[in-house]
Amino acid sequence: MSEAVFEQVLEHLGGAALDASVTHGTLAVLLEPSGLLEAVRALKDTFGFDMFLDVTAVDWPERQPRFDVVWHFYSTHRRVRVRLKARVPEADATVDSLTGLYGSARYMERECHDMYGIAFRGNDDLRPILLYEGFVGHPLRKDYPKQKEQPLVPYRTSEAPK
Amino acid sequence: MTLQLPNPIRPAFDKGSSDSAVIVNIGPSHPATHGTIQIVAELDGERVVRTDVHCGYLHRGFEKECESHTWHNLIPYVDRLNYCSALINDFAYCEAVEKLMGIEITPRCRHLRTLLSEYSRIADHLTCIAAALMELGAMTAFLYLVTIRDYIYEHLADLTGARVTYSYGRIGGLARDLPEGWLKRLGEILDEMDTFTGRVHGLVDRNRIFIDRTRDIGVISTSEAINWGFTGPILRSTGAARDLRKDTPYLSYAELDFEVPVGIKGDNYDRYYVRMREIDESAHMIRQLMEMLPAGPLCVDDRRCTFPEKTLVYTEIESLINHFKLVMDGPQVPPGEVYSAQEGANGELGFYLVSVGGGTPWKVHCRSPSFVHVGGVHRMLDGYQLADIVPTFGSINMIGGECDR
Amino acid sequence: MTAGAQERRPSAAFEYLTTRKDEFVGWARKFSLFPYPFVTACCAMEFMSVSSTLYDTDRFGAALPRFTPRQSDLLMVVGTVTHKQAPILLKVYEQMCEPKWVIAFGVCATSGGFYQNYAALPGIDKIIPVDLYIPGCPPRPEMVIDGIMKLQDRIARDRHPIINEKF
Numbered sequence: 001m002s003e004a005v006f007e008q009v010l011e012h013l014g015g016a017a018l019d020a021s022v023t024h025g026t027l028a029v030l031l032e033p034s035g036l037l038e039a040v041r042a043l044k045d046t047f048g049f050d051m052f053l054d055v056t057a058v059d060w061p062e063r064q065p066r067f068d069v070v071w072h073f074y075s076t077h078r079r080v081r082v083r084l085k086a087r088v089p090e091a092d093a094t095v096d097s098l099t100g101l102y103g104s105a106r107y108m109e110r111e112c113h114d115m116y117g118i119a120f121r122g123n124d125d126l127r128p129i130l131l132y133e134g135f136v137g138h139p140l141r142k143d144y145p146k147q148k149e150q151p152l153v154p155y156r157t158s159e160a161p162k
Numbered sequence: 163m164t165l166q167l168p169n170p171i172r173p174a175f176d177k178g179s180s181d182s183a184v185i186v187n188i189g190p191s192h193p194a195t196h197g198t199i200q201i202v203a204e205l206d207g208e209r210v211v212r213t214d215v216h217c218g219y220l221h222r223g224f225e226k227e228c229e230s231h232t233w234h235n236l237i238p239y240v241d242r243l244n245y246c247s248a249l250i251n252d253f254a255y256c257e258a259v260e261k262l263m264g265i266e267i268t269p270r271c272r273h274l275r276t277l278l279s280e281y282s283r284i285a286d287h288l289t290c291i292a293a294a295l296m297e298l299g300a301m302t303a304f305l306y307l308v309t310i311r312d313y314i315y316e317h318l319a320d321l322t323g324a325r326v327t328y329s330y331g332r333i334g335g336l337a338r339d340l341p342e343g344w345l346k347r348l349g350e351i352l353d354e355m356d357t358f359t360g361r362v363h364g365l366v367d368r369n370r371i372f373i374d375r376t377r378d379i380g381v382i383s384t385s386e387a388i389n390w391g392f393t394g395p396i397l398r399s400t401g402a403a404r405d406l407r408k409d410t411p412y413l414s415y416a417e418l419d420f421e422v423p424v425g426i427k428g429d430n431y432d433r434y435y436v437r438m439r440e441i442d443e444s445a446h447m448i449r450q451l452m453e454m455l456p457a458g459p460l461c462v463d464d465r466r467c468t469f470p471e472k473t474l475v476y477t478e479i480e481s482l483i484n485h486f487k488l489v490m491d492g493p494q495v496p497p498g499e500v501y502s503a504q505e506g507a508n509g510e511l512g513f514y515l516v517s518v519g520g521g522t523p524w525k526v527h528c529r530s531p532s533f534v535h536v537g538g539v540h541r542m543l544d545g546y547q548l549a550d551i552v553p554t555f556g557s558i559n560m561i562g563g564e565c566d567r
Numbered sequence: 568m569t570a571g572a573q574e575r576r577p578s579a580a581f582e583y584l585t586t587r588k589d590e591f592v593g594w595a596r597k598f599s600l601f602p603y604p605f606v607t608a609c610c611a612m613e614f615m616s617v618s619s620t621l622y623d624t625d626r627f628g629a630a631l632p633r634f635t636p637r638q639s640d641l642l643m644v645v646g647t648v649t650h651k652q653a654p655i656l657l658k659v660y661e662q663m664c665e666p667k668w669v670i671a672f673g674v675c676a677t678s679g680g681f682y683q684n685y686a687a688l689p690g691i692d693k694i695i696p697v698d699l700y701i702p703g704c705p706p707r708p709e710m711v712i713d714g715i716m717k718l719q720d721r722i723a724r725d726r727h728p729i730i731n732e733k734f
Contacts, residue, residue: 024261024500050388053503054529058516070514072501072529076388076402079409083501104391107537115225125174130218130566131686132170132651139226139685146226146684152168153653155693167654191605191655193634198607198652219652220607223684238681245609289612308619315616326612326705563608 005047005078012042026072028083033069036086037096040071044101049073049082052102055109057116061142065089069118071098088118097122115140173202174214182206188551190219196293197562199536201543201551208547213540217533220562228526232492233259233333234467236526241327243528244564247286247507249278249318252331255526257412258502258513259333262495263466270458271335276414277451278330279504280444281348284355285314286507286559287395287437287444294434294556295366298375303362310355317347333493334468335461345452352445359441367435376430380542380554383428390538393531394509395440396558399425399432406505413504417454420447433557467493492521501529508532508559532558532565585728593723596640596666600629600715603639605659608646610673613705622708627715636662641718642695647675648688660695666725668698668718673705680704 006027010020016039019030031039043049053072060066065087073082086095097120098105109120110129117138120126128135132152137144178185189200198219204211224243228236240255241248253275260267267275288311296304315325320341322328330337366372382392384400397404405422407415423439425432461468465484474481495517503512509531516525535558542554602624604614617624624630633639636659648656660669671691674680677700679689691697698721701714 023498024502026501028499051393052391053510053512054501054514054527056514056527058525072512072514074510076404076409081501081503102391103386103389103541104534104537107533111533127172127174128218129216130221132218133172134168134170139223144226144685146223146230149650149685149689151653151688151693152170152650153657153694156696167658170651170654190652191659193604193632197611197646219649219655220647221649221651221686222608222647222682223686226684226686227682242609245612289615292615305619308615309621312616312619312621325616325707327609 005075005080006082009043009047009082012046013039026081026083028085030085030087033086033088033095036071036084037098039084040073040098040101043073043082047075048077049075051076052098052104052108053081055098055105055112057112057118057140059116059140059142067093067116067118069095069112093117094119094121096120099123114138117141170219171200171216173216175202175204175212178204178206179211180206183211186548190216193297196556196560198566199555199560199562201555203543203548203551205548208549210543210546210548210551213543213551215536215540215543217536217560217562217565219566221566222563224528224567225526228523230522232521233495233523234488234492236523237331238327238329240528241329242563243530243567244286244506244508244511244532244561245327246289246561247282248327249282249330250286250504250506250511252328253279253413254502254504254506254511255513256331256333257504258500258515259493259495261500261502262498262515262517263333263493264496265334265462265464265467267335267462268459269456271460271462273414273451273455274336274340274460275331276418277448277455279413280447280451281314281318283507284441284444284448285311287441288314290507290556290559291362291434291437294553295362297552297556298372300366300372303365306358306362310351310358313351313354317344317351320344320347332461332468334464334466339460345455348448348452352448355441355445359438363438373431375550376434376553376557378427379430379546379550380433380557381427381429382538382542386541387428387538390541391534392509392538393534394506395433395436396428396509396535398422399436400428401426406503406510410503414451414454418447418450430553430557494519494521495523503529506531508535508561508564511564528564528567530564530567532560532562533567536560536565589725589727590723592727593725596725597719597722598628600627600641600668600719601631601633601639602629602641602643603634603636603659603663604632604643604645605656606645607648607652608673608675610646610675610705613703613708613711614643614645614672617708617711622712624712624715627712627719629715636660637664639663640667641670642667643670643672644676644691645672647673647680647682648691649686650688651686653688653694656691657694668722669695670699670701670714670718671697672701672711674702675704677702 016035017029051074058068071084113126184205190198200216202214243251288307292304292307319325322330384402403422420443470481475485497519499516501514512529514527518524671677699718
């Protein structure tokens with residue numbers, strides 16, 4: 001049953017799907033960043049993927065374009081999942097925001113922006129959510145050293161007991 | 163001498179929308195925000211006009227830590243995501259890695275994982291309900307439920323060695339098999355739990371004060387809940403019978419007989435009641451699994467991930483090298499990516515793993531239900547009273563470790 | 568005046584009374600601890616367990632949590648403190664009045680635990696002075712009670728000189 005809806009989705013996307021495969025029961029489609037909003041609208045309105053699960057990114061520092069932005073959708077009626085991917089370069093790491101379609105996109109896009117620096121066009125609230133004001137850098141990028149701390153409160157220097 | 167401290171957040175609004183509005187900051191060190199959530203609320207008298215919910219005060223860098231540990235070594239980090247039901251996180255992660263490696267677990271392991279997932283779910287629901295009731299003033303109910311939860315913790319400590327964060331799941335199986343007498347004690351605990359939850363039902367269900375404080379408070383409709391990403395007991399309280407254990411069965415859920423409790427209105431009372439019913443359903447599932455538990459090997463006999471027997475490690479060179487490679491390099495997972503989701507106590511707990519071959523992951527991302535719920539909770543807080551923030555926030559069971567990862 | 572006071576040798580009766588006074592003050596303080604549970608993470612589960620019926624902190628007088636730093640004297644930092652949370656912890660600590668004690672509950676509060684990365688504070692003693700460290704991830708309730716008893720011993724042994732440099 002899930003294969004039928006996957007075929008319909010691929011047929012609808014047509015040439016916009018640069019690469020598609022079904023792995024572990026999930027359809028994974030690679031798109032151009034510009035074709036994202038239309039594909040998601042189709043998924044939501046035509047094919048009933050009413051729940052937006054997650055947006056995250058994968059950093060491939062050796063590759064151009066550097067980031068893979070990954071979206072997951074779930075259809076509560078058909079009980080299947082779809083993964084959309086788009087590749088964005090570091091210089092212009094911007095994709096369209098899904099806040100107009102799904103409310104849950106708000107916080108998840110903020111997290112993706114915090115961690116990787118991906119900007120979401122249309123989401124005007126990209127304040128840090130997991131990190132704090134004054135944090136410089138995007139920690140999940142591979143070139144951010146894991147132990148580089150940016151303390152907000154300066155450490156005590158005196159070791160004398162209270 | 164004034165203390166100047168930096169403000170770690172930037173609130174969405176710092177001026178009220180009308181002259182009589184007051185902006186109040188709740189948290190992040192607050193008894194009723196369950197840890198570390200900050201709610202900046204604009205109030206008009208007692209009515210909440212709008213809220214801005216801030217999380218991230220417990221962001222411990224889970225994903226970054228995972229990238230520098232082997233697939234096995236990061237199981238303790240995974241445990242501490244939803245620390246109220248730690249075993250479910252273990253098993254969800256191990257299942258995702260097993261999918262990538264193409265491993266199928268043994269029947270005994272599958273049944274035992276299902277049993278322990280339900281047991282953890284009971285512990286989580288007990289904690290959520292106990293905390294929510296305590297915040298409304300029902301201290302006795304808190305003490306009843308935490309007593310049972312303590313018996314569960316001691317019982318799981320007999321099995322795994324730890325009370326709260328177990329690190330018991332292994333890729334391809336579990337850490338160790340059941341000790342003697344464990345299942346008998348399990349039956350005793352479930353019976354005692356029935357007594358205690360019966361007492362809590364008696365204290366709270368038809369209590370005028372409880373009904374007044376929770377009925378028609380924090381209402382959310384099914385379509386709005388799905389749009390804002392709510393899953394788990396919150397979505398079920400709105401009336402939609404959506405449960406990954408029934409919709410996309412995994413582990414042994416297809417062989418079990420259980421119902422999915424749903425609410426009627428999507429308010430706080432429904433969320434409380436759905437969780438109480440889910441505790442009963444989980445106990446029912448555990449009793450079935452206790453009968454169905456097959457004998458047999460626990461871990462799959464695959465040297466890519468399963469540690470060899472200690473006696474063999476000390477006598478055979480192949481086992482020694484296998485053990486060494488598994489510890490130092492980690493299990494070699496073929497390149498690929500997978501998104502695997504299970505029904506956690508709060509909703510859809512998903513792991514998105516990216517592997518480039520080798521013993522360390524390239525990316526481990528946790529799709530946590532609490533984070534998405536915190537993103538949508540303002541729909542349940544706006545328009546109600548200030549005092550309603552406490553029961554509403556308690557009913558969504560925001561777990562800090564899972565929300566902020 | 569103070570120099571003269573230090574040279575004067577107090578009588579044995581005076582010393583007896585001050586020792587008794589110190590013991591009395593120590594006894595009163597150690598059995599009426601008002602904890603402020605600064606709860607963040609997984610250790611909260613063990614904190615809930617240690618406060619409830621099976622391992623009771625009420626036996627030690629330390630059960631009643633005051634959820635405001637102005638009214639409490641024992642700051643229990645339960646769970647990981649991140650850099651984002653650090654200003655809040657410092658503010659809460661500064662808002663407490665003397666005498667105050669700090670317990671670092673769990674390894675994350677003691678040293679950062681196994682979160683040695685950009686986000687977690689490597690131990691709360693980097694920003695506030697700590698009196699008692701309870702390691703464990705999370706510590707068993709018996710360890711917490713043992714720790715509270717050790718803190719009580721230290722509170723009981725405190726000397727409160729009547730005449731000191733602040734007189």
